[in-house]
Amino acid sequence: MKPDIPAVLAELAGLVARNAAPDLDPAERAGALSLSAALLGMAAEAWDGAAQRLVEENRALRALLADAGDYTGPDAALAGAEDSDLTISVLSAANARLRAGLIALQADVEAEDSPEARALESRIWQELRLSTDRRRMSSALA
Amino acid sequence: MSSADLAPRLAAYAARRMPAATGVEVRDLSRISGGASRQTYRFRLTWTEDGAPRERRMILRRDPPVSLIDTERRVEFEAYRAFFGSKVPVPEMIWLEEGTEALDLPFSVAAEITGYEAAPALLWTEAYLAAHETLARNKWSILGEIARADPFALGLDRVMPPPEPEGCWVRELDMWETVLDADEAEPLPIARAAIRWLRANPPPPAQRIGVVHGDFRTGNFLYDRQGDIHGVLDWEMAHLGDPLEDLGWSLNPVWNFKRDLAGGLVPDGVAIGYWEAASGLRADPAAVHWWTLFNCVKGQAIWISSARAWIDGGNREPIMVLPAWGMQNPQDRAILKVMGHL
Numbered sequence A: 001m002k003p004d005i006p007a008v009l010a011e012l013a014g015l016v017a018r019n020a021a022p023d024l025d026p027a028e029r030a031g032a033l034s035l036s037a038a039l040l041g042m043a044a045e046a047w048d049g050a051a052q053r054l055v056e057e058n059r060a061l062r063a064l065l066a067d068a069g070d071y072t073g074p075d076a077a078l079a080g081a082e083d084s085d086l087t088i089s090v091l092s093a094a095n096a097r098l099r100a101g102l103i104a105l106q107a108d109v110e111a112e113d114s115p116e117a118r119a120l121e122s123r124i125w126q127e128l129r130l131s132t133d134r135r136r137m138s139s140a141l142a
Numbered sequence B: 001m002s003s004a005d006l007a008p009r010l011a012a013y014a015a016r017r018m019p020a021a022t023g024v025e026v027r028d029l030s031r032i033s034g035g036a037s038r039q040t041y042r043f044r045l046t047w048t049e050d051g052a053p054r055e056r057r058m059i060l061r062r063d064p065p066v067s068l069i070d071t072e073r074r075v076e077f078e079a080y081r082a083f084f085g086s087k088v089p090v091p092e093m094i095w096l097e098e099g100t101e102a103l104d105l106p107f108s109v110a111a112e113i114t115g116y117e118a119a120p121a122l123l124w125t126e127a128y129l130a131a132h133e134t135l136a137r138n139k140w141s142i143l144g145e146i147a148r149a150d151p152f153a154l155g156l157d158r159v160m161p162p163p164e165p166e167g168c169w170v171r172e173l174d175m176w177e178t179v180l181d182a183d184e185a186e187p188l189p190i191a192r193a194a195i196r197w198l199r200a201n202p203p204p205p206a207q208r209i210g211v212v213h214g215d216f217r218t219g220n221f222l223y224d225r226q227g228d229i230h231g232v233l234d235w236e237m238a239h240l241g242d243p244l245e246d247l248g249w250s251l252n253p254v255w256n257f258k259r260d261l262a263g264g265l266v267p268d269g270v271a272i273g274y275w276e277a278a279s280g281l282r283a284d285p286a287a288v289h290w291w292t293l294f295n296c297v298k299g300q301a302i303w304i305s306s307a308r309a310w311i312d313g314g315n316r317e318p319i320m321v322l323p324a325w326g327m328q329n330p331q332d333r334a335i336l337k338v339m340g341h342l
Helices: A005-018 A026-047 A050-067 A069-080 A088-111 A115-134 B003-017 B073-083 B120-124 B132-148 B165-183 B189-200 B244-251 B268-279 B285-311 B318-326 B328-338
Strands: B022-031 B039-049 B052-062 B093-097 B107-111 B210-212 B221-223 B229-232 B239-241
Touching: A005 A026, A005 B318, A026 B022, A026 B318, A050 A069, A050 A088, A050 A115, A069 A088, A088 A115, A088 B189, A115 B189, A115 B328, B003 B022, B003 B039, B003 B093, B073 B093, B073 B107, B132 B210, B132 B221, B132 B229, B132 B244, B132 B268, B165 B189, B165 B239, B165 B285, B189 B285, B189 B328, B244 B268, B244 B285, B285 B318, B285 B328, B318 B328
Parallel strands: none
Antiparallel strands: B022 B039, B039 B052, B052 B107, B093 B107, B210 B239, B221 B229
């Protein structure tokens, strides 16, 4: 999730502290605190599964890029790596590199007219659908 | 600036704009929560004129330093003014101030429309359920009236550049792709795939150049328990273009509020029928599909630009994080749905 959860939580800590002041407009305080509560709820929901989601997705993306063979081109090196550092920021950075590789791969595959390309394209859409399943939150707005 | 600091400066500005008034005061100034692209306040303006006390309820909308949607205030102001008194209900615009001397930032003042609701969540409470059909008919009929309006007769082409009918789609797609390029904080494979498809499968030219509200959806109009609509708000993304663009935004699945109905109210086909009857235009299914998918991309650009504004420190209000966290994945799923991959 962007912005990153730790940065938002730090900002909300300051916001809540400022809203403890007694002379604030009650309507402004209510607005700030209700929004803060909604964000805290989202952060809480995302927290426990964040590392699991990223590890699972990175693994799936690496497998897809590895299976893409010739299509992968300069992104082939992405396929061979693995997640050894499980901090969220490092996993997220790897995820961003892999998803950038997936964009390049999908654009290449769309330009090819072969059964292999269509099969790979179908796998990419399947992975994209799964990526949204992994990111689903009950507190999402829509 | 706090409300306590703002009120006397706003009163001084109002006094300058009302030379026949004396004793001008701003009372009960309070900020309205929400409003990611403007700082919005309600207040009562009181004054004496011709020996009689007067009062009017007003809305102040002030530009924040960095907003969710970068727009020109004059465009929004002129759009409201063009439709005031028409079949498209809008609040009366009172003052536009583009300078920064009065309140440090540009702002506009409008009459407040009171007594109605805007919050989408209320629509699914018991008191409003019976009004869904009426509300839907009113909603898409008003959108059709916007599409029917002649922007040149309204003088809106003076502040909104008109595209050629065959160039509407590419101008909008270029603009929002540029926003994605500039603001994305992480790669967006689903939005990028949608953009490639949109460019490879362009829609037909616009049937006519019309006014596009740009953000016409449940939540941006004032309604009552009978399903009547009393004010269409949030014109900050108004521009001239293909009227189908607005229809596509209203059909963006993220505005279904987790129900498989347009706006959470009626099936898409029913909404489109109301729009066609009011606009006098045909909603070609392939064109509606293109504009709906385009609007999913536009939505994603808006959500990620709110994240960018927060990340860069230009606007650290929590309202900027809410759409970034709460809308980005639903918008990706909406793209998948519209493209037939969900």
